[in-house]
Amino acid sequence: MPRRKFRPFIACPKCNWQPAGGEEWQCSCGHTWDTFSTAGQCPNCRHQWQDTQCLGCFCTSGHAAWYRQPNPAGSWYIISPN
Secondary structure, three states: OOOOOOOOOEOOOOOOOOOOOOOOEEOOOOOEEOHHHOOOEOOOOOOEOOEEEOOOOOOEEEHHHHEEEEOOOOOEEEOOOO
16 A cells, blocks of 8 residues: 655644545546645646535635644644645
8 A cells, every 4th residue: 555645734623634645635527636735726627625625524624724834832823825
């Protein structure tokens, strides 16, 4: 089984589930891809998704809220993907 790239700076804002990286999200055009590799834009039809559904808790959150970075105190800042 191939290893997936681990990205600790991307996590669901509601349950903290972290995607492993891979083609897991599907656009309304039918294309399947890793939404975090394109900041939420479908590479097939170029639709820019503003929300992303978590594959852990199935809740939907704004795509930008998934991107985080640690601060010195050990908590997380939310950062923009662009």
